Amino acid sequence: MDPITGMIGIIVGGIIVGICVHFIPASAVGAMSASTGIATGPSMLSTGCGLAGLYAAGYMIGESLPIVVLSGAMGSALMIICTMLLANTICAFGTGVAPVAGSYAKDPITGWRQKPFMSPGTDGHSMPTTTALSGIIGALLGGAGGSLVFVSVYEMISPTLESTTAVTIAGMVGAGVFLINCVIPAYVLVGKSEGMTDKKMKLMHKTFVSCLIVSVITAVFVYASVVVM
Amino acid sequence: MTEQVEKKEIPNYKLYLLAVITGIISYFIAAFNPNLSFISIILIWPAFIAAAGCVEFLCRYGLGTGTSSIGYWGTACGATVVFASQFIETTAYSPFLEIAVATLLGYTAGFCANKIIKMKIPRIELNSAIIAGSTGIIALIILEILAGGTGLAGTTVYYIYPVMYIGIALTILHPYNGNLGAGENQTRTLMLAMCEAALLTALFGFIGILLPNTPFIPSLGILIISIIGFVIFVSMWWKRVKEEVYEIVWAGYPAGVDH
Numbered sequence: 001m002d003p004i005t006g007m008i009g010i011i012v013g014g015i016i017v018g019i020c021v022h023f024i025p026a027s028a029v030g031a032m033s034a035s036t037g038i039a040t041g042p043s044m045l046s047t048g049c050g051l052a053g054l055y056a057a058g059y060m061i062g063e064s065l066p067i068v069v070l071s072g073a074m075g076s077a078l079m080i081i082c083t084m085l086l087a088n089t090i091c092a093f094g095t096g097v098a099p100v101a102g103s104y105a106k107d108p109i110t111g112w113r114q115k116p117f118m119s120p121g122t123d124g125h126s127m128p129t130t131t132a133l134s135g136i137i138g139a140l141l142g143g144a145g146g147s148l149v150f151v152s153v154y155e156m157i158s159p160t161l162e163s164t165t166a167v168t169i170a171g172m173v174g175a176g177v178f179l180i181n182c183v184i185p186a187y188v189l190v191g192k193s194e195g196m197t198d199k200k201m202k203l204m205h206k207t208f209v210s211c212l213i214v215s216v217i218t219a220v221f222v223y224a225s226v227v228v229m
Numbered sequence: 230m231t232e233q234v235e236k237k238e239i240p241n242y243k244l245y246l247l248a249v250i251t252g253i254i255s256y257f258i259a260a261f262n263p264n265l266s267f268i269s270i271i272l273i274w275p276a277f278i279a280a281a282g283c284v285e286f287l288c289r290y291g292l293g294t295g296t297s298s299i300g301y302w303g304t305a306c307g308a309t310v311v312f313a314s315q316f317i318e319t320t321a322y323s324p325f326l327e328i329a330v331a332t333l334l335g336y337t338a339g340f341c342a343n344k345i346i347k348m349k350i351p352r353i354e355l356n357s358a359i360i361a362g363s364t365g366i367i368a369l370i371i372l373e374i375l376a377g378g379t380g381l382a383g384t385t386v387y388y389i390y391p392v393m394y395i396g397i398a399l400t401i402l403h404p405y406n407g408n409l410g411a412g413e414n415q416t417r418t419l420m421l422a423m424c425e426a427a428l429l430t431a432l433f434g435f436i437g438i439l440l441p442n443t444p445f446i447p448s449l450g451i452l453i454i455s456i457i458g459f460v461i462f463v464s465m466w467w468k469r470v471k472e473e474v475y476e477i478v479w480a481g482y483p484a485g486v487d488h
Contacts, residue, residue, distance in 0.1 A: 044297065168387045169312060169313070169315075169390075172312045172394065176306075179305035187342045210338075210341035213341055214341060218309065218334065221313060
């Protein structure tokens with residue numbers, strides 16, 4: 001991969017990472033079952049998914065670009081599926097609340113009513129079907145974006161460095177770009193998101209522009225480093 | 230009547246200027262004479278304080294993200310720039326360039342948060358830039374020290390990138406969390422940042438002892454100096470904590486009355 005293509009890969013990957021956070025259902029008050037979503041900030045949950053995706057992508061490094069990206073997306077999705085399954089299990093059998101969302105009256109996929117099962121004074125709890133699907137889409141995007149950054153950096157630096165060194169540096173740069181881009185949407189989401197059904201999805205253009213600017217600076221610096229190297 | 234005079238807070242940009250000056254001196258000491266790296270390690274402590282001060286400033290306004298996010302994000306800006314540029318042939322300008330790019334990246338992210346996303350957090354651009362620049366300084370110098378002044382190529386120092394990443398992030402984000410509450414104040418928070426900075430550099434001293442490329446005696450020096458610093462800073466921090474706590478008495482009895 002030539003450095004220019006790699007640079008474009010970092011920019012595209014960074015933007016996808018930013019967008020993925022909008023799909024991840026997470027809320028700090030979810031810890032008290034007072035809101036739909038996993039009980040943490042969307043950024044931190046996305047980071048967890050992204051890092052799991054980077055591990056999965058790392059196992060496939062050396063294969064073609066789509067295979068590595070797909071592997072990263074799958075690793076990331078697997079991580080969030082396990083998290084949501086366990087979170088729903090704890091809410092249903094531990095706290096004793098049903099998975100319902102506050103942002104829609106009927107689940108768009110199953111058609112199940114939400115309001116009658118919602119505890120008074122809450123915005124929903126755990127992850128109903130559509131919210132869970134949104135989380136999976138977000139994780140797939142995040143894993144793919146993070147892996148794209150990882151592969152782009154790896155391909156750029158691998159001709160001049162040993163394979164193990166290149167993987168380590170690409171992994172850390174990939175994780176760094178992931179963290180930079182996945183925290184920026186937190187300013188838009190303000191600590192809570194129900195995923196693709198949330199009204200804050202309309203603010204995605206702000207995330208897009210912010211992540212574009214930040215990713216361009218990061219990518220240009222990595223490009224300059226590789227060219228000088 | 231006891232008149233309580235509220236102490237003025239130290240502006241974060243002043244802390245950052247100090248961190249840049251001591252950081253640059255520290256870098257060149259470590260690069261030109263690795264045997265003096267135990268002096269370098271003392272000179273990076275101001276960078277931890279500057280970054281922790283900015284986390285404290287930003288989190289007071291109730292960020293859209295959490296304290297942990299801002300810590301990890303700031304470290305991502307600074308450390309990523311340093312990690313990406315470590316294998317470039319080093320010149321006298323390298324540390325200046327890396328610190329400048331890290332600061333620029335932090336400023337841009339803060340600018341996006343304030344102007345595009347419209348967070349309206351006062352001085353977020355400046356504080357983001359300081360966090361990113363400070364973490365860049367810390368990562369740059371720790372890598373230089375552990376590489377033993379020979380550059381990273383041919384060493385195994387890159388194995389510790391993840392430890393560095395998490396360690397730096399925790400050290401800058403935790404002081405504010407650790408001092409939360411009604412009595413939170415900048416001095417006590419920064420004092421805890423110094424404790425944690427010394428603790429982290431002690432860890433890197435220990436790692437330096439284990440790494441083959443890092444000189445043994447300077448690493449031991451780093452470990453000992455950091456532990457001494459840790460003991461001193463903890464005693465200072467604890468003194469401040471004791472000054473600001475309230476006396477606990479049994480319910481119904483005023484303080485100082487036998488019961």
